[in-house]
Amino acid sequence: MTSGSKQETLQATLQTLRTSLPELRGALVATIDGLPIAQSFSDNTDANRVAAMAATALGLGKRINDTLGAGELTEMSVTGADGQVFVYATGRKGVLAVVTPAAMNLGLLNIEARDAAQTVALVL
Amino acid sequence: MNAPLKLVISGPVGAGKTTFVQTLSETEVVSTEADATEDIGKATTTVAFDFGTLNIDGQELHLYGTPGQDRFDFMWDVLCEGALGLVLLVAGNKPQDFLHARHILEFITSRNPVPFVVGVTRQDLPDVWAPQDVAAYFDLPVGQVLGLQATEAVSARNVLIRLLESQLAKETV
Numbered sequence: 001m002t003s004g005s006k007q008e009t010l011q012a013t014l015q016t017l018r019t020s021l022p023e024l025r026g027a028l029v030a031t032i033d034g035l036p037i038a039q040s041f042s043d044n045t046d047a048n049r050v051a052a053m054a055a056t057a058l059g060l061g062k063r064i065n066d067t068l069g070a071g072e073l074t075e076m077s078v079t080g081a082d083g084q085v086f087v088y089a090t091g092r093k094g095v096l097a098v099v100t101p102a103a104m105n106l107g108l109l110n111i112e113a114r115d116a117a118q119t120v121a122l123v124l
Numbered sequence: 125m126n127a128p129l130k131l132v133i134s135g136p137v138g139a140g141k142t143t144f145v146q147t148l149s150e151t152e153v154v155s156t157e158a159d160a161t162e163d164i165g166k167a168t169t170t171v172a173f174d175f176g177t178l179n180i181d182g183q184e185l186h187l188y189g190t191p192g193q194d195r196f197d198f199m200w201d202v203l204c205e206g207a208l209g210l211v212l213l214v215a216g217n218k219p220q221d222f223l224h225a226r227h228i229l230e231f232i233t234s235r236n237p238v239p240f241v242v243g244v245t246r247q248d249l250p251d252v253w254a255p256q257d258v259a260a261y262f263d264l265p266v267g268q269v270l271g272l273q274a275t276e277a278v279s280a281r282n283v284l285i286r287l288l289e290s291q292l293a294k295e296t297v
Contacts, residue, residue: 032158033169034195052171052195059156059171067154093159 009123010038017098017116021109025083025099029120030054032095045099054097057087075117086113091121128177128184131287132203132238134228135213136221137164137192140245140274142174144213145189147280149176171196173203180284194224197231204232209287210240216252216271222261229262239291240268243283247271 014027018040026041034055039047061076075088084104088096096117100109133141146153156172174189188203190196204210210232214225225242233240242262244255252271253261259269270286272279 031161032171033160033162034158034171034193035161048195049198052193053198055158055171056156056191056196056199059158063154063156063172093161 006123007038010120011040013116013119013123014038014040017112020112021100021105023101023104025101027096027098027113027116028054029090029124030095030097032058032093037094041099050097050099054085054087054095057085058089058095061087062089075114088113088117090117091124094120094124096120126183128186129209129288130186130188130207131209131211131284132207132232133174133187133189133211133213134200134232135192135243136215136218136224136228137169138166138218139192139213139215139221139225141189141192141213142170143274144211144243144245144280145174145176145187147275147277148178148187148284150178151176169193173199180281180288183288185284192228194227200228200232201235204236204238207236207238209291210238211243211283211287212240213243213245213274214258216244216246216254216258217249219253222258226262239287241283241287241290242269243274243280244269244271245274247279248273248276 010029017027018024026045028039028047028050029037030051032055034052036047036051062073065073073089078085082102084100086098090096098113133144135141154175157168158171160169170191176187178185190200190203212229244258246252255269255271256266259266270283272283
């Protein structure tokens with residue numbers, strides 16, 4: 001697989017996720033050191049910033065899990081009054097961040113976003 | 125028993141921040157290293173922070189090492205909240221990073237005016253800038269800029285002691 005087609009596959013994975021869950025505000029794939037690889041946002045969210053923050057959240061989440069003996073980190077979330085961010089570990093190299101509105105169908109999100117995370121992990 | 129002092133260690137990528145915290149900490153360091161995907165001259169990079177603790181003359185110190193890349197500048201803000209001192213590290217053999225170091229220093233001190241010292245690392249290497257030359261570059265008093273090896277405890281500790289002394293001097297004014 002060339003790196004060009006990897007990029008396309010990742011972009012397509014994000015598109016599929018957003019089509020399945022149109023209420024999403026956006027989604028992004030980044031490297032674990034915080035550089036954006038693929039992104040799709042409805043607004044003018046700064047992808048560079050979210051990529052770095054997703055990497056920070058993942059790094060910190062891993063350490064928290066280590067300390068608590070909770071095993072390998074799979075996902076973590078940050079919740080506010082007006083929205084949520086879910087951060088998924090995608091293999092050793094990447095991270096998937098999904099930004100949702102406050103009232104989100106979490107069951108559906110879990111199914112779709114975990115699927116997407118698996119695809120991203122395979123591609124990277 | 126004094127309350128722990130929160131000190132922040134910042135500076136560009138590869139300055140030696142993580143090493144500095146690892147060298148000095150008397151407790152296991154909480155670190156957040158991730159594999160680097162860009163060429164930064166090393167395999168891993170800090171994405172959240174390094175945390176270590178030590179005791180100097182009965183004073184407990186909490187060290188927070190920051191990430192070095194600008195994209196993590198929100199962590200500089202987060203970690204500097206409530207900090208009582210800053211150690212800005214620069215690699216003495218990488219003058220191309222000095223401008224970035226100055227940018228980090230200005231970013232932090234303009235939002236949170238904390239006492240600081242500048243540490244010039246890699247003093248064991250032959251082509252390294254002397255601390256007084258870096259002081260001239262940063263336009264700082266020579267006493268505020270120290271040379272060190274981040275791998276070596278005595279020189280790293282001296283940087284903290286200088287910072288604490290400058291802080292005490294400030295408090296007694």
